[in-house]
Amino acid sequence: MDLIVGASSNAVKSLVGKLGSLLAQEYTLIQGVRDDIQYINDELASMQAFLNRTKRAGSHDEQRQDWMKQVREVSYDIEDCVDDVNHRLGHEPRGNGKLMYIRKKWYFLTTMYVRRCIAAEIGNLKVRAQQVSDRRTRYGVDNLRGSSSEPVVADAPTDRVAPPPELIGTKQPVGVEDAMNELGGWFKAEQRTTQQSTEKRFLAIFGFGGLGKTTLAMELYRRFGDDFDCRASVQASQKFNLLMILRSLVKQFHEQQAGASLNDPLEGIEEWGEKDLRKKLVHQLKDKRYLVLIDDIWSVSAWENINDSLPERVKCGSVVVTTRFKSVAVACCRRNGRLYDHKPLLxxxxxxxxxxxxxxxxxxxxxxxxxxxxxxxxxxxxxxxxxxxxxxxxxxxxxxxxxxxxxxxxxxxxxxxxxxxxxxxxxxxxxxxxxxxxxxxxxxxxxxxxxxxxxxxxxxxxxxxxxxxxxxxxxxxxxxxxxxxxxxxxxxxxxxxxxxxxxxxxxxxxxxxxxxxxxxxxxxxxxxxxxxxxxxxxxxxxxxxxxxxxxxxxxxxxxxxxxxxxxxxxxxxxxxxxxxxxxxxxxxxxxxxxSSDENFITVVGGHWQTPFPSYKVRRLSIHRSAREEKETVERMKLSHVRSLTAFDSFKALHSCLLKFQILQVLDLESCRDLSSHQLQKICKMHQLKYLSLRRTDIEEIPAEIGKLEYLEVFDIRETEVSELPQSVGGLKRMTHLLAGNKSKRKALIMTEEITKMTALKTLSGMGICGTTTAGMVRFTRKTTATGLFKSASRGSCKQVLQALEKLTNLKKLSLYILGKLEEEDEILLLSAIEHLSSCSLKFLAVDDGFTGFLEESLSSSKAPPEHLHTLELCGNLFEVPKWIVSMHGLEKLTLSLTSLRTDTLMLLSELPELFSLTFSLDAAKSKNGSALEILHKNTMNSGGEIFVPDGGFGKLKLLRLLAPFLPPLSFVEGAMPTLQRLELRFRTAYGVPGLENLASLRQIFLAVSSKAPKAAEEKKRLANKIEKNPPTVIVDEYNESSME
Incomplete structure (x- = not known):
């Protein structure tokens, strides 16, 4: 029940500050309202002191729990009212003079009705606050005797040392080796019977919750999955949804198809019915050996529905199921199946x-x-x-x-x-x-x-x-x-x-x-x-x-x-x-x-049955948007919702969008059905602080976005938005603007209006246009007459670069694309980078798209960014800047593969704090003739092989080489003594000799392009070539087309 304490005390603490601020502002309020606000403020301050004492008690009786619920609810309602006052009366004219006098009188007349409504609401809230306060003493809620023997709950930790960086987040599971060895035989038997049988085979793992069934199943899935042509894993649940499961299977199998392109044949899949999805599955799995993992099935009927949807008489299908119920497991294995009773750990x-x-x-x-x-x-x-x-x-x-x-x-x-x-x-x-x-x-x-x-x-x-x-x-x-x-x-x-x-x-x-x-x-x-x-x-x-x-x-x-x-x-x-x-x-x-018991979060369409909320809904999360969920949402009281999250679909909200008037957090990530008309309605939610439209199909942001004066986080990554309206210059509280698509080299045009957001700490996915954009990849699907960017005058580019220096609070700056800049513009950009690096900047990423900025300007910097923790330089980089050795705090470095040379590695080995080193070249750039020429020249200059020297790299734990074509790289004895993980992503590689010289190596990750000739053979060939006892070799495949 301490959630109530935490939620209540935080709500009251925030509200007391807001009320104090409201009293300090000279709003024209109805007579007596200011006294009511002061009374409410004093009452809440007393409640906060009581709640602070209550937080230190280990448990609470029912009376105290109920009273704290009341405090929380009245606090939220008061805060809603305060925010409404700030919004509706926050633009009162200020100043002196005859004209200002007339404006004030006009404002007074036009807001009379609003102020009367606010006065009545504050009066009601005063009465409620007084009643809550009276109940505390009437029923003895303030008696904390008897709680001293309860365990004292500590405050949240804020004095801890940050954990050291880790590379391998998922540790090897403990105590599953016996089960792995036993069930491994089932998979090996599948390989032997592939040619003789076209029947599906089943493995059902059962046992009660918390036993590790999913851990075992996922370990089997990882270890043996690469032996199949394709594989997919889905989660069932108590609230079974066949369409959602089939949709997930289709999407996963589609991603594994060689040559899956931008012309997505799955367009509109959210509207597909069961028949269409089954038909698609049959087509995807034709003549393929597949593996499907279905986790946490709750009923026999759910299993039968899934099983009937998987195609029969294919080359050979293997299905692994986990369930808490033996009856479900038995049903799964009635034909051609294996039952496994998972036991507790020894x-x-x-x-x-x-x-x-x-x-x-x-x-x-x-x-x-x-x-x-x-x-x-x-x-x-x-x-x-x-x-x-x-x-x-x-x-x-x-x-x-x-x-x-x-x-x-x-x-x-x-x-x-x-x-x-x-x-x-x-x-x-x-x-x-x-x-x-x-x-x-x-x-x-x-x-x-x-x-x-x-x-x-x-x-x-x-x-x-x-x-x-x-x-x-x-x-x-x-x-x-x-x-x-x-x-x-x-x-x-x-x-x-x-x-x-x-x-x-x-x-x-x-x-x-x-x-x-x-x-x-x-x-x-x-x-x-x-x-x-x-x-x-x-x-x-x-x-x-x-x-x-x-x-x-x-x-x-x-x-x-x-x-x-x-x-x-x-x-x-x-x-x-x-x-x-x-x-x-x-x-x-x-x-x-x-969360449901405390009315903290209301989940619609989730995996577990939850009761319909009896209180006002404060935070709403919609996991599904079918007709049933839409009807459920429409019956709710939504005017007090502060946080709204929808997953994959926006349907359930179409008819009630205007009800969310005090919304502060709106997360619509991956809601592909969001329309521009609905986005205009969202721009009327004036109290929004967090807005995520990531992975939606939005192409344009309306000018009304400028009315969201409280907006702090705006996420439009992986959308088709290429430019923001001029009104964004008024978003003075914006701290994180996240845009662009790094893997597809799409960016948001940097404008002078963006530089007016002086509170920005993160500016990601930007593109700076020059006067010439010839030869550059496109910005979005829609091209203009000038190609990558909309045409930009020489003056506008110069103004943007000059204004960039104003963003002195920036901690992260990512420039995904640079147009061809004039010499004067390059000097301005370099000056801005040098200035921001002397302020707060800790993360800098620049991709010059082979326009020459890195080689011609940044490398010659007289005031290099010495205080950065992260630096990414991609594009036309033949030689690493000499000043890089002065970056004593640099922890993460990403460089273009064109700079990979033996002398480069010798220079970088001197960086004392370097934790991660990446050399990369994406598929689009690899088609650039100059890039391939540089790679060949680097290799020849090193005697046909690039050597990693011994010594140095005292803290390096991760080395990554990401490119379609990897040059030969050899590790000499004593090289990279602390390296733990090596990642290689490629279409063609010549091998990596000298791995036995990496004393601390724990894991090698290989990702082979689906475009590689005979990709499966290539994976196995290189894996066998580099396999040795200490490190674990993980082999995967990536879709190169989706990254171009």
């Missing part, structure tokens, strides 16, 4: 999983060492640790880095090993059997992986927040006690829910709010970290604290949810930060239920 594997998670938790080396000693046995006998993990015993090893990779440290730490061991003896001396304490805790988890990782995350969190002098057993005992109530030795699905409940209750109130917000997203979604954080900020969940920016606080919250294992990283960016995350089905089911 005690040894449970312990190994628990230790793997907790060992990587501490923020400092001492805690890492101490806990490593406890779990390994005693300081004098570290050999008791189970095998499978590396044991670091040298004082010279880096304990912080080792801990970040899940390595147990059992020896001396830092410069004072004696002190570390002494602390370990003190901590382990509190119990005769420290391992037994951990094992007793694990017994309550019953071998369920989900329960183990969540409990381990809870223990790890307490380790991070505790003091180094506190015995480790105290943390284990504290968690053990919290889990003891009502848990049986052998957990069921209900038991897992109780574990989640305890871990949820341990969260600070602010983190509860942020966690429950994740129920917005559909089951199985891979969600962008940046998207989530920007939405948290837009919702007002994050405030500045402890000297950190609002973005840094949000990052802390996200990292805490990751470290507690309530969400898991799926993909990491090349800078080592989490790129996308996913939430386990059972955790999502839990928070969806919580």
């Amino acid at each position: 005690e040894e594997n449970s312990y190994k999983l628990f230790r793997q998670i907790v060992s990587s938790a501490p923020d400092n080396a001492s805690k890492a060492s101490l806990y490593g000693q406890i779990l390994s046995g005693t300081p004098d006998n570290p050999t008791k640790a189970p095998s499978g993990d590396h044991i670091v015993t040298s004082a010279s090893d880096s304990p912080t880095e080792a801990a970040s990779h899940g390595i147990i440290i059992s020896g001396a730490v830092g410069n004072n090993p004696t002190k570390a061991v002494a602390h370990g003896q003190i901590m382990s001396g509190t119990s005769d059997n420290p391992i037994g304490d951990a094992q007793a805790l694990l017994k309550k988890c019953g071998g369920l992986p989900l329960a183990i990782i969540v409990v381990a995350g809870l223990v790890a969190s307490k380790l991070r927040s505790g003091t180094s002098s506190k015995p480790i057993d105290n943390y284990l005992a504290e968690v053990d006690k919290a889990l003891s109530g009502g848990l049986e030795t052998h957990l069921s699905t209900e038991g897992v829910t109780k574990v989640l409940d305890q871990c949820y209750n341990d969260l600070p109130a602010d983190l509860k709010t942020c966690l429950l917000y994740l129920s917005m997203f559909p089951k199985g979604s891979f969600v962008s970290r940046k998207r989530l954080i920007r939405r948290w900020i837009g919702e007002g969940f994050i405030i500045q604290k402890h000297g950190k920016t609002i973005e840094e606080v949000a990052e802390d919250y996200f990292n805490e949810l990751i470290s507690r294992n309530l969400i898991r990283a799926v993909n990491n960016s090349s800078n080592g930060k989490v790129k996308t995350y996913q939430i386990h089905d059972m955790v999502l089911e839990y928070i969806v239920s919580k």
